[in-house]
Amino acid sequence: MSATTTTTITPVLIVGSGPTGLTLACDLARHSVAVRIIDKSPDFPRSSRAKGPNARSLEVLADLGVADRVLAAGSAPLPMRKYRDGLPVADADPHEASDPAPDTPYGRPRLIAQWALEEILRDRLAEYGVHVELGAEAIALTQHADSVDVALADGRSITARYVVGCDGAHSPVRKMLGVTFEGSTAEEQTMVCGDVEVDGLDRGFWHQWFDEDGAVMLCPIPGTRSGWWFQASPETDGAGNPVPPSLESFRRLLARHARLPGDRLSRAELLSTYRGNERMADRYRVGRVLLAGDAAHVHSIAGGMGMNTGIQDAFNLGWKLAPAATGRAAEGLLDTYEEERLPVAARTLGIAAERLRATLDAIKEPGGGLDSAMTAETTGLGIGYRWSPLARDTRRGTHSPAGAALGPRAGDRAPDATCRDAATGAPTRMFDVFAGPHFTLLGFGPGTADALRAAEAEHGGRLRAFGVDTGERQGLSDPTGRARTTYGITDDALVLIRPDNHVGLIAPADDGRAVGEYLNRLVGTAPATGATPAV
Incomplete structure (x- = not known):
């Protein structure tokens, strides 16, 4: 744009205020990014089509601080009663074995109307001072070197550093970009x-x-x-x-x-x-415009993964877009959104299609029903990014070891575990430690103490460091060894957790340098501890 232009530039504009757009807006707002979210509808819809978050999406919503509200407003998944010729022939509960576990606090999905979930997310967003702007329809995009102009149907325009299309399967943003939506x-x-x-x-x-x-x-x-x-x-x-x-x-x-x-x-x-429909965008990013949720992928409703995949798109994107929108991220960081989520969408399309085939076969027989669509794959808990350039393990080369050890590998979802506060002895969950818009560095064993202190001194504005059984009063204790077992740690080691609660880096206890290199490569020099990023 011209040096004389005085147009106010919004760091991020989100088009579409469904669960995907609202999740992204909440995540960006808690990163102190000034965000606007618009929707062409004149009123908030009362749609109930999506039946609720799966186990992984509940973890995302917990990190955003709204899981308790979702649990209170919804209900547990119901057993399914199947009929033939008007008579009941079988009851089934596909989630009866999916109880919470120490590493998986939300074993089951939650039934909640989509409008009720959106209302909860809007209320959370309002706590950051951000409100959905209704009756604002995007009709044209013009990209510049450092911004995007978005023309609205009412004659107004918005200039933003980045735009994210969360505007559904018929996404006008995707069509304006000329991104193909191949499928059937x-x-x-x-x-x-x-x-x-x-x-x-x-x-x-x-x-x-x-x-x-x-x-x-x-x-x-x-x-x-x-x-x-x-x-x-x-x-x-x-x-x-x-x-x-x-x-x-x-x-x-x-x-x-x-x-x-x-x-x-x-x-x-x-x-x-x-x-x-089974369709997927061939790209998730064109310059400064990105796509998420149904705007990027749609698939069979079998397994209930549509809304959930969008929520998880947003959680992957938020922590990468925040530093990009405020000028702190390496350019390659934002590229990893597509690198990580496009393969997940392709896999999800395959799972949904396979679950649909299984369900259609099951209902041919008395007693068959929608429970055939539910498997461990539909919980979202197994989604990880081991292929990602952000997955590093310096114990054995630059990427995750090929050998499968107990515990997560670099790129995997970081599991929950119960520890104790080393000073007070109070129970402390790993998920409570992770919660928030920051990286978390776990140091297992006394050999990690120096690396933890150095990492927090250098990156304290975006990282929280916690020693586990380091022998110091500050940190966590693991008296039962459950946390070590859950994370597959034998020798002392460092485990860096990304803001979206996936394992980014695993390193030997004395390799604190790897932590600094990892963070500097992604987000550059950290702001002072407690500083609010400029927007």
């Missing part, structure tokens, strides 16, 4: 959806009626007295085309597949037709 649409996966009221059904179950020519599924919406999610195979007209969803159509489908009187269903709203 499966018309045979078409479903009609809506929020309805139903009388006389037990709200303790997710009811699923399947027969040879269709299905109806009803799941109670937490936080409502009589609200249900309605999903069904659509009626078709004489030409074989899906009939648009309506109260009358839903009543006919209920009578046909569930063998229940149609008039037990009332107040059908937020109606939509879902068509199965």
Whole structure:
């Protein structure tokens, strides 16, 4: 831009205020980045389609400080009751073995309406003084060397250092960039959806009626007295085309597949037709504009990974975009967003497609249902980035060792573990230590004490260092050895945790230099401890 330009530049503009955009906005705001978030809708939607966060997304929401609110507003996942010819034939709880564990505090997903989750995230964002700007539709992008001009439909414009399109599967931002969205649409996966009221059904179950020519599924919406999610195979007209969803159509489908009187269903709203899509953007970044969530990838609803993948996109991006937007990051750091998340999206598309095939096979038999879509892979807990240039292990070369040892490798999700405060003896969770917009350096054993002190002195503005059984009063103790076992630590070692709670670096106890090199390569010289980054 011209040197004489006096236009106010927003560090980051987010287009789209669904769960992905709101998660990113909250993460950037807590990094002290001035962020704006706009949405073309005139009002906040009351969409209930996404059924809630999985185990990994709950960890993200806990780090952002809202998991307790989500747990209070939602409900535990319900057992599934399957029917044939209108009669119950089987109950199944796909999460019955998924209890919390010391390394996984959220063993199960949470049922919560999407509008309720968005409301919680908006409230959290407002605590940082940021509010969604409604009725602001982005219609054009113009990129410059150091900024992006975004034209709005009402004639206004916003200039930002970076723009992130979190604006859904039909993303105007993606289309303005000319990014391809390759894949396919499966018309045979078409479903009609809506929020309805139903009388006389037990709200303790997710009811699923399947027969040879269709299905109806009803799941109670937490936080409502009589609200249900309605999903069904659509009626078709004489030409074989899906009939648009309506109260009358839903009543006919209920009578046909569930063998229940149609008039037990009332107040059908937020109606939509879902068509199965498997598509992925070929790039997540074009210059200063990035894509996240459904704007970057869509897939089968089997396994419930759509919203969750978007939330996790945002958590991966936030800590990288924050220093880039404030001029502190190496350029290559922002490139790792695509390097890490695009392969995850490709894998997720494959998992969702495979889970859909398994479910379609299962429902051909009495007792089959949507529980076939749920596996350990759909929890999100196994997602890691071992291939990433940010995954380093100086114990055996520059990247994670090929041999599988107990505990996480560089690039993996950092697990939780319970320790004790070395001074007070009070129980302390690793996730509480990690929580916040900072790197965390764990030093296991007394041999790490010098490296911990040096790292905190040099990088204290963006790093917190904790010794585990270093013999000093400050830090953590691991009297049961559970933390060491969880992290697979035998000899004393340093473990650097990224702000998105993935292991960035594992190094020998005396290799504090590797920590400094890692951080300097990504985010340069640290600000003074306690300093607020300039925006």
